[in-house]
Amino acid sequence: xxxxxxxxxMASLGIGSALVLEGIDKIEAAADRVTDSKALQAKHWGMVxxxxxxxxxxxxxxxxxxxxxxxxxxxxxxPQHEVKWIWQEDxxxxxxxxxxxxxxxxxQHMQFPVLCxxxxxxxxxxxxxxxxxxxxxxxxxAMDYHRCIGCRYCMAACPYGARSxxxxxxRSYIDQINSAVPTRTKGVVEKCTFCMERLDKGxxxxxxxxxxxxxxxxxxxxxxxxxxxxLKDNFFIRRKVELGTGPxxxxxxxxxxxxA
Amino acid sequence: MLEKALYGSKRYYAWVGLxxxxxxxxxxxxxxxxxxxxxxxGLSRDVSWGLYxxxxxxxxxxxxxxxxxxxxxxxxxxxxxxxxxxxGEFLAxxxxxxxxxxxxxxxGQPTRLLNIILHPTPSSIMFWDMCVLTGYLLLNFIIxxxxxxxxxxxxxxxxxxxxLTYIAIPWAVSIHTVTAFLYAGLPGKAYWLTAIMAARFLAxxxxxxxxLLIILCIILRKxxxxxxxxxxIQSLATIVVYAMIANVFFxxxxxxxxxxxxxxxxxxTLQYLFAGVDGYSNLVPIMWIAAILAFLxxxxxxxxxxxxxxxxxxxxxxxxxxxxxxDKGIGLxxxxxxxxxxxxxxxxIPTVTELIIIMGVYAIGLLxxxxxxxxxxxxxxxxxxxxxxxxx
Numbered sequence: 001x002x003x004x005x006x007x008x009x010m011a012s013l014g015i016g017s018a019l020v021l022e023g024i025d026k027i028e029a030a031a032d033r034v035t036d037s038k039a040l041q042a043k044h045w046g047m048v049x050x051x052x053x054x055x056x057x058x059x060x061x062x063x064x065x066x067x068x069x070x071x072x073x074x075x076x077x078x079p080q081h082e083v084k085w086i087w088q089e090d091x092x093x094x095x096x097x098x099x100x101x102x103x104x105x106x107x108q109h110m111q112f113p114v115l116c117x118x119x120x121x122x123x124x125x126x127x128x129x130x131x132x133x134x135x136x137x138x139x140x141x142a143m144d145y146h147r148c149i150g151c152r153y154c155m156a157a158c159p160y161g162a163r164s165x166x167x168x169x170x171r172s173y174i175d176q177i178n179s180a181v182p183t184r185t186k187g188v189v190e191k192c193t194f195c196m197e198r199l200d201k202g203x204x205x206x207x208x209x210x211x212x213x214x215x216x217x218x219x220x221x222x223x224x225x226x227x228x229x230x231l232k233d234n235f236f237i238r239r240k241v242e243l244g245t246g247p248x249x250x251x252x253x254x255x256x257x258x259x260a
Numbered sequence: 261m262l263e264k265a266l267y268g269s270k271r272y273y274a275w276v277g278l279x280x281x282x283x284x285x286x287x288x289x290x291x292x293x294x295x296x297x298x299x300x301x302g303l304s305r306d307v308s309w310g311l312y313x314x315x316x317x318x319x320x321x322x323x324x325x326x327x328x329x330x331x332x333x334x335x336x337x338x339x340x341x342x343x344x345x346x347x348g349e350f351l352a353x354x355x356x357x358x359x360x361x362x363x364x365x366x367x368g369q370p371t372r373l374l375n376i377i378l379h380p381t382p383s384s385i386m387f388w389d390m391c392v393l394t395g396y397l398l399l400n401f402i403i404x405x406x407x408x409x410x411x412x413x414x415x416x417x418x419x420x421x422x423x424l425t426y427i428a429i430p431w432a433v434s435i436h437t438v439t440a441f442l443y444a445g446l447p448g449k450a451y452w453l454t455a456i457m458a459a460r461f462l463a464x465x466x467x468x469x470x471x472l473l474i475i476l477c478i479i480l481r482k483x484x485x486x487x488x489x490x491x492x493i494q495s496l497a498t499i500v501v502y503a504m505i506a507n508v509f510f511x512x513x514x515x516x517x518x519x520x521x522x523x524x525x526x527x528x529t530l531q532y533l534f535a536g537v538d539g540y541s542n543l544v545p546i547m548w549i550a551a552i553l554a555f556l557x558x559x560x561x562x563x564x565x566x567x568x569x570x571x572x573x574x575x576x577x578x579x580x581x582x583x584x585x586x587d588k589g590i591g592l593x594x595x596x597x598x599x600x601x602x603x604x605x606x607x608x609i610p611t612v613t614e615l616i617i618i619m620g621v622y623a624i625g626l627l628x629x630x631x632x633x634x635x636x637x638x639x640x641x642x643x644x645x646x647x648x649x650x651x652x
Binding site: 096160161165 | 296297298299303304305306308309363366367368369370372373375376378379381383384385386387390442445446447448449596597600601602603604606
């Protein structure tokens with residue numbers, strides 16, 4: 001075999017294997033779509049949080065703890081490097097644009113659970129240079145931890161501060177690893193997934209189950225869904241709607257309708 | 261031609277040796293970061309980009325500034341720049357390499373860098389930034405190296421290089437425009453969300469870049485056989501002062517819009533940078549030094565007696581360069597993260613490891629620049645036939 005033939009052979013092998021790999025990719029993509037018959041499905045998953053139902057700090061703490069334990073979120077205990085999927089902020093920081101010195105004491109001292117808003121027009125998805133973060137057909141903004149290069153452009157783009165970065169290997173900061181969901185590696189970004197693994201198994205998100213009715217979850221596209229019913233009967237607010245992101249997390253103050 | 265970089269004076273070897281040592285120290289610090297993660301830096305959940313990205317942003321400007329020599333020479337046949345146009349091109353090559361290295365050291369998963377190419381995402385400005393920076397690197401390297409190669413053999417440069425030089429001019433503008441778009445298109449960052457960002461970037465680049473180039477020319481004039489004419493230096497200095505005036509003007513436009521509109525989100529970062537907010541004021545001295553140096557540089561450059569005096573000129577140019585560096589290489593990127601998305605303030609202080617890595621990246625950049633300039637000087641010293649401008 002002379003040099004020219006060898007190069008030709010190598011080139012054709014290269015193209016051939018690329019085609020095969022492409023094919024495998026497609027098969028895998030198809031396999032992804034095969035879901036459990038019990039799987040919960042929606043056109044646009046959304047969440048309604050009735051803040052008044054979190055009466056004590058413990059009420060919320062158990063929700064955050066349940067989420068973080070289930071999702072192998074490391075407990076780093078230092079705000080510089082912390083990883084958090086759901087946490088609490090006061091009214092002033094959750095809804096800065098609605099701040100007023102005459103807020104009722106009740107609202108002023110309320111703590112609002114904050115998390116990824118699974119936006120309709122997610123800035124994080126737009127800026128990601130590798131499609132490691134992407135929006136699914138059901139509205140969930142998901143992450144591929146194996147594709148993320150850790151450029152943190154999504155963190156700069158998210159107007160809700162919902163994203164955390166693994167500044168080092170998080171595994172030694174996880175008490176008990178839950179094998180139902182992945183742990184993450186150093187150098188990747190992570191955030192709330194709306195428990196998409198659980199939805200596939202027909203289960204509600206962890207925070208919803210742990211909240212005792214304070215957090216509701218359902219299909220925003222379906223007028224008969226529980227979340228739509230709640231939204232119909234209550235005054236609600238969303239975070240930073242003026243940015244055009246279309247957040248899918250709705251807050252109701254509760255305890256008497258339009259009290260906000 | 262590369263062999264020209266292998267032989268030099270003792271001073272040259274010492275300089276190259278120093279840069280090699282600094283690069284290796286930087287590499288060692290980087291290995292620590294590579295093994296442990298970005299936790300070795302001062303970055304945080306709230307300030308998720310720091311000096312790596314801000315240095316990247318600043319150096320894109322230095323790279324783009326080559327066009328300030330190329331436009332007069334290639335488009336207006338301004339022959340005074342004939343000798344130094346190649347220095348501008350090679351400065352751009354070194355600057356883009358520095359940019360790419362800063363992006364690389366900033367990645368949490370550097371081994372996955374090629375995912376940007378494997379999964380091209382046109383909606384991401386970072387994807388376009390990679391495209392334009394890579395293209396700009398190739399353009400400048402091919403143009404500079406080819407022209408020099410022909411010059412060495414005593415031939416005028418081929419026609420296709422001329423076409424590339426025309427392409428490189430808008431391309432230079434594109435690299436800094438796209439880099440500005442990295443910031444200017446994010447919904448939640450009021451300090452960055454400004455239509456004039458790209459114009460500001462270009463103005464500050466066209467001040468800082470040529471300022472650096474003049475300083476390099478003066479250094480070469482002092483230590484090597486490469487003698488840049490005073491006329492070329494003075495022409496470049498004029499470009500520096502006008503660009504710097506535009507830069508300051510654009511910044512003042514931001515100040516007007518923020519304060520006259522009285523929108524809190526637009527005021528708060530400027531307040532943080534120049535006065536401090538809630539006791540957080542790390543960047544205040546840096547920003548005031550930048551402001552003072554910017555005006556000092558402009559005034560010095562506007563006075564003909566100072567501008568024509570080598571020492572005065574160097575002082576003025578250093579003022580401009582440092583002012584632009586403090587503003588864009590520190591304040592712009594860090595300020596954007598204050599306050600964070602929820603209105604809290606976290607300040608960022610780089611760690612020693614981080615600073616050593618930055619030193620290493622700049623050392624590699626200087627090494628590339630030194631080698632390229634040495635080749636230029638070597639070819640010119642050979643003095644077969646002088647001026648490649650005949651080809652154009």
